[in-house]
Structures are given as C-alpha cells and as structure tokens.
Amino acid sequence: MVGTIKKDSVVVAVGTKKGGFLFHSADRRKWSVAGPFLAGAGVYHMGLDPRDGRTVYAAAPHGAEPWGPAVYRGRIGSEPKPTSSSPKFKEGSDLAVSRVWHIEPGSSNEPDTIYAGVEPAALFRSEDRGDTWEDIGALNYHPTRKEWQPGGGGLCLHSILVDPRKPKHLVIGISAVGAFESRDAGRSWTMENRGVRAGFLPNPYPEWGQCVHKLAWDASGDGSLFQQNHTGTYHRGPDGGAWTEITKGLPSDFGFPIAAHPDRKGTAFVTPLIGAMNRVFHKGQMAVWKTGNAGKTWRKATKGLPGPNAYLGVLREGMSTDAEDPLGLYVGTNTGQLFASRDEGESWRMIADFLPPIMSVTSGMAR
C-alpha cells in the first residue's frame, strides 16, 4: 500500500478549479477517489512522478488565490505542501510570475529534476524537486519576448516535453507565441513553427506568433511531434523541419488537448470543439478522435460519451493516456465529468461526475 492507494494501481490525477483528486484502480474497472487535495484552490496541473510512482506535484496558488503561485509536492495520498520556493524571474527583469501552469518531471536519469511552465510565459528548471529554481534565460528573455502576445488563457507556457532518450532535448509551447526547441538543455532555442497556420495574423505563416494549444511526442522516438493548435492539428517529422497539417478528417481545426500513444508510432487522440467562439463539442456530442497513421486518417469514438445535447468542452490539459495494454485514456470536462477508456479510446465510461470544472488530467502508476 502507498497511503490508501495500492501499489501497481493506475492513478489518474485530476486538477480542478476547486482542488485536486486522485482516482485509482487496480483493474481500471472499479475506481476509488482520494481527495480533495488543496481544497478550494485552482489546481492548474497535478501529476504523479513516473520516476518513483510516489511523488505528486501540483501547480496551484499558495493556499488561495491572492498569495501568489506555488509548486506543491507530496507523497501520493497525502496533502501536498508548497516547495521551499516558487519559480521567480531574475531581479531587475520587471517580470513577475503570476501562475504556474504545468509541472513536468525530467528524464528518468535525472530523478530530482522537474520543469515548470508559468505565466507570463517562461520555463524554469529545478534540480532539487522544486525547492530552488533556475530561470531559463535563453528562452525567458528571448529577443522576441517584448512582442509576445497572450492567447485567450493568457501568455502561458503550458507544454513541456523532455526527450526520454536525450534529456537535453526539450520542446515547449507558448500561447500565442508558438513552439520552441532546445537540444542543449535550454541554453539555446529555435522556433519550430514552420507550416503552422496563424489565421488570426496578417501573415498566416509567420516565424512565430502561432497559438499552440498542446504538444505531445509521437511514440516513434525520433523526435516526431503532434500539435493541437488554435488553428489546426499538426504532425512534425523527426529531427525538426516543417509541420504537416493533419486537420483533414476532423470536424474542425480547433481543440485543446492532444495525447499520443506512449508506444505506438503515429497514434494520437484529439477532442475537436466547434471553434474559438463556441468551445463545445460538435452537435452536442462529446467525441474523441483517433489517428493511427500520424493524421492521414481519423476515426471518431462516441460510445459511452454524452450526447446529443451535451454542450461541454475539454481544456488544454484535460486528456491523458496511461501505459497499460490495451491503452487507457482519460478525459476530464469543463463541466466536471471524468471519462475513462480501457480499450484505446473505442468506448468510454464516466467514472466521476459533479467535480468542479476539470483543468488537468494526468495518469501514472503507483509504486
């Protein structure tokens, strides 16, 4: 046992507008819940560290909204506590962190390293599990920074990908600036937005200014990526280069999360919504769409999902996969339902209702 959560259970960490919850199951059929943790706080992101299966990290305000952003850490099943310090910009920058959006564990051979993505957009690295933070200056004070514009959710750095094979290889996403890539642990960065539309700008294919909503590694293991954008869904091949738009076959070019199969190349899942001005599922039917060929074709799954007359949406961090076989998927809605699939997204079951609006869903294995 680990607290009240059994070892080898699948754990789905759910961050909501009013606290975090840990759903856990040994068989992915019968689910139990622990929490709320950080009750009353807006938990933007919460997850189990896959490197030890015991540590939970969360991004939330300190205690309540007015007291500023914090990173929380705790043993699974116990109330997480703020780490000794929160990410901060260097003195004299005239910037101040207002919110932590995302916590990303580092690679398996750097067990104490975690990354934080914050608003206003910046990346921080901690090598002591969140007690002290390094301001990644080459990105955070990028020469283009003074022209960065926020997306609808703010100027946030929300996607952080750490290459499991090469820990110095990082990819991040900022709304509405775009994707950046580093191959030297953040000392230098390239903008990686070629082929990505920014239909809201005079030049629809600028070097930067794209509104990336979420990034995910393709399981190919060669640096290939998936992207859900404000305007389109994309795939990028290995070792950089232009993105290929793969929106064709989906009902719209707008959505927030994208989750990739952890082992099967070219396989990803999205939840398209009507559009920026109406962020609900098409025709009142919640649906998860899957590709198995890097976006050449898509297949829609609705079995077990609400509709018709279900006018809800899924936020940026609202979808996750586990690492089981067959693959499990988890989707949380902005109306407080948590859905699970244990057959790679073919069919779904609601495992929780009446939660506060769900802001993040991540999954892992308790050890």
Next chain:
Amino acid sequence: MSRASAGEIARIGVLVRIPPALRSYTAGEDEVVLDASDLAGMLKALDSSFPGIRDRVVDESGRRRPYVNLFLNEDLVMTPLPTVALKPGDVVHILPSVAGG
C-alpha cells in the same frame, strides 16, 4: 513565543499581524514584532525570520500582489511600500481583500 504587550511593541518595534494563510511560515504565530523603518524593509525583515513569506505578499519585482492588502494601523496602504515609513508602536496588518461579488 508569548504575545507582545503594547509597551513591548512600542519599545521594540513594529507589530505585524499574520493572516491564517501565511501562518505555515511563522509556525502558527499570528503576530510578529520586528524592527523596520519602512514597509519594504519590514517585509525583508519578516522574510529573513520566515523565509519565503515575502513572496506571498509581493512578487519578485516588489509589487504588492493583487488582492493582498497592507494596513498600517487602520489605514489601507495605497503607495509604494518603500515610501511608507514605520515607527515603533505601529501595527501592520497583512490581509487578503474580500474580492467578493
């Protein structure tokens, strides 16, 4: 730690009242007596005794966080913190604004 009397505060320095949300930093103490000549200095002195607490009141650029209020005695502080002078016997309240609707 015993609570300070009015005489002690007047003799020693400034009394800072700590809100419940920040008492994790002060080991549960709801008031602290410090020697400081202005509000910015008071926060630095507070932070040197209770590391991290200053970050909850002001951000890294020194700006007071939105919805966090400082009262000097009974007056809401509206001016930049370094310009607000303190004298022995003053009481500083750190309070979240009601932010209701």
